[in-house]
Amino acid sequence: MFKQTPVMGWNSWNTFGVDINEQLLRETADAMVESGLKDAGYEYVIIDDGWQEGYRDENDRLVPNKTKFPSGIKALADYVHSKGLKLGIYSSSGHLTCMGLPASYEYEFIDAQTFAEWEVDYLKYDFCHRAGATASPLLYRRMGTALANCGRDILFSTCSWGMDETEKWVKTVGAGMWRSTGDICDSWESIRDLTLKQLPLQVYNGQNCFNDMDMLVVGMNAKGNVGFKGCTFEEYRSHFAIWAMLNSPLIIGCDIRNMTEETKQILMNKKVIAVNQDPDARQPFLLPGVHTIFGQNEKQFAWAKLLHNGDYAIGLFNVDDTDAHLSISSVDLGIDRLSGKKLVYENLLSDGAVPVIGSSVVCLPVKAHDCVMLRAKVVNA
Numbered sequence: 001m002f003k004q005t006p007v008m009g010w011n012s013w014n015t016f017g018v019d020i021n022e023q024l025l026r027e028t029a030d031a032m033v034e035s036g037l038k039d040a041g042y043e044y045v046i047i048d049d050g051w052q053e054g055y056r057d058e059n060d061r062l063v064p065n066k067t068k069f070p071s072g073i074k075a076l077a078d079y080v081h082s083k084g085l086k087l088g089i090y091s092s093s094g095h096l097t098c099m100g101l102p103a104s105y106e107y108e109f110i111d112a113q114t115f116a117e118w119e120v121d122y123l124k125y126d127f128c129h130r131a132g133a134t135a136s137p138l139l140y141r142r143m144g145t146a147l148a149n150c151g152r153d154i155l156f157s158t159c160s161w162g163m164d165e166t167e168k169w170v171k172t173v174g175a176g177m178w179r180s181t182g183d184i185c186d187s188w189e190s191i192r193d194l195t196l197k198q199l200p201l202q203v204y205n206g207q208n209c210f211n212d213m214d215m216l217v218v219g220m221n222a223k224g225n226v227g228f229k230g231c232t233f234e235e236y237r238s239h240f241a242i243w244a245m246l247n248s249p250l251i252i253g254c255d256i257r258n259m260t261e262e263t264k265q266i267l268m269n270k271k272v273i274a275v276n277q278d279p280d281a282r283q284p285f286l287l288p289g290v291h292t293i294f295g296q297n298e299k300q301f302a303w304a305k306l307l308h309n310g311d312y313a314i315g316l317f318n319v320d321d322t323d324a325h326l327s328i329s330s331v332d333l334g335i336d337r338l339s340g341k342k343l344v345y346e347n348l349l350s351d352g353a354v355p356v357i358g359s360s361v362v363c364l365p366v367k368a369h370d371c372v373m374l375r376a377k378v379v380n381a
Contacts (some may be wrong), residue, residue, distance in 0.1 A: 001121075001155040002176050002208040005277045007249040009044025009088065010037075010126070011215050014253025018050025018099055022076050023026040031082045038084065042252065044122050045080050046088030047073075049099045056102055061114050062091075070357045073118040081119070086156075088122030089115060092106035093127030093139040098305065103130050104143060112146035112154070120154060123147065127160040136164040137173060144174030157212065162197075165302040167204040167211075177210045177249055184214040186229040188235045188369055191217070192319050194198075195242050205247055207281045211250050214344060216240065219263030220255035226253070233262050234370035237349065237375045238317060240266050241371045244276035245284050245303050245315045271348040272373060282306050282316070287332050300326050300366070304333060307375075312343070314374040319367040326372070327363035335360070335378065342381045348373040 006298055008029060029045050032038050051073070053063040064073050080087040091111060092103035104111045106229045115123060125143055130136070139236065140158050149153050149320075156301060160166045166252075170178040180201050181194045183243040198213055205211040218240050222230030231239065243250060252267060259267070284303035299320035305313045316326045328344045345354035345362060355376060356362055359381070364372050 001153040003155065003210070004207050004279060005281055006210045006247055007044060007155065007157075007177060007251065008047055008273075008277075009086075009122075010087070010252040010256060011046040011048055012040065013048035014215050014217060014220060014226045015255050016223035020047065020050055020321040023075055024070055027257055028081055028086055030081045032085060035082050035175055035215075035256060035259065035264065036268055037252075037256060040270055041273055042250070044088050044251070046122060046124060046251070047091070048090045048124065049092075049097045051090065052097075052101050054101055057106075060107060060110055060321040062111060065281070073120070079119075083089075086117070086121035088155075089111075089120045089123060089129055090126065091125045092126035092128050092130075093143065093160075094127070094131060096129040098128035100129075102272060103129065103132075103342045105139070105216055106318075108142045108146040109149070112150040113141065114153060115350075116150040116152035119152070122155045122157060124159055126155045127163065129260060135158055136166070137169040139176065140170070140173040144197065149176055159212075162201070172210045174342045175209055177212045178239075179214065180204075180211040181213050183226070184217055185226045185228045186217040186220045186222055186230055188222070188231050189229070191231070191235065191239045195246075195319075198246060202246065202283050205283055210249055210253075211245065212347050215251045216243065217253055218266050219252075219259055221254075221260075224253075224255070232369065233266075234367055237265075237266050238371040240269070241272060241315055241349075241373050244272045245305060245313065245373075246279055247276065247283070252275055257351065269348070271346075271375065274332070274354055274374075275307070275348070275373070276307075277309045278313075280306075280308045287314075287328050296301075300324055302328055304328075310378060312376040314376055315375075316364060316366055316372040318368060318370055321368050324367065325363055326366050327361055329362075330376075331359040333376070340381050341378050343376040344379050346375045346377075348375055350381060
């Protein structure tokens with residue numbers, strides 16, 4: 001399966017690790033509908049590592065853990081589908097998963113067929129315990145070929161952590177998205193570092209095979225499997241805005257059964273989601289004058305992205321530890337004084353007006369670790 005816009009959904013790993021079961025997954029599917037997340041565009045409920053027994057059955061098939069998933073994966077898929085959602089599952093390209101459970105190397109066709117029979121819609125395919133003699137592209141091509149011949153449309157999400165120059169071969173293995181970074185944890189430093197490492201890889205991002213910057217930590221608040229020191233509201237808001245601007249899949253990692261109002265405000269901001277889900281999925285570009293971005297000492301930067309209807313999405317980001325004023329000019333978006341055009345701005349994160357200096361410059365205060373997101377429409381001057 002290929003997607004024209006980035007995947008949106010929820011994954012069990014960030015909060016629960018291997019402490020998962022079918023009741024949790026059913027409650028999460030319920031919460032996705034009842035909270036409004038489904039209406040906002042989130043559709044995948046993804047089981048990560050820890051769902052299987054430590055052995056294969058007499059037919060070499062993977063076996064769901066009988067304690068955690070007594071009804072089996074097919075019954076869970078039926079329940080998730082009944083909510084108008086899709087089910088994802090996890091395996092790895094090696095002999096074992098990251099948690100040491102049976103994985104799919106040398107069983108790719110059997111496992112792909114099993115997932116199809118269970119009516120799974122998405123496969124996250126990890127990089128742990130890989131067979132050292134097999135090159136990384138071939139490890140993923142084996143499963144990509146199996147999925148393409150399993151009789152069901154299953155989205156292939158490769159997770160090789162951006163290693164072995166994944167960007168140069170991942171589109172050849174049938175992937176619909178690929179992990180372009182290492183693992184995230186619930187801290188501002190992690191968010192900032194993953195962002196900076198992602199920037200040189202944006203040229204590889206686009207429809208049918210999106211760069212995955214890892215799951216969101218919005219709303220984790222230092223709890224759960226990858227909880228570290230947590231983030232402020234402003235840091236979580238910047239995190240979500242960056243992932244949206246860079247066309248990363250938006251896969252929630254917090255416990256959506258118990259979201260705060262602040263978490264809902266970030267995750268269900270339909271104006272920001274619309275930037276991520278724009279049907280053209282164009283890459284953002286860096287605006288001059290605010291930054292020089294390629295390095296580790298940048299303090300502020302701005303991106304702009306041309307949208308399907310001719311509007312621009314603009315993100316102003318302050319990764320410094322002190323507040324700042326950031327400015328952009330419509331000239332850098334192709335609107336000069338001779339064009340007979342101007343930009344009218346909408347603030348996507350608040351109801352405040354967007355002041356314009358003269359005819360072309362916007363200068364806005366941006367708190368430390370915070371951002372401003374704008375949508376700019378071209379109109380007659």
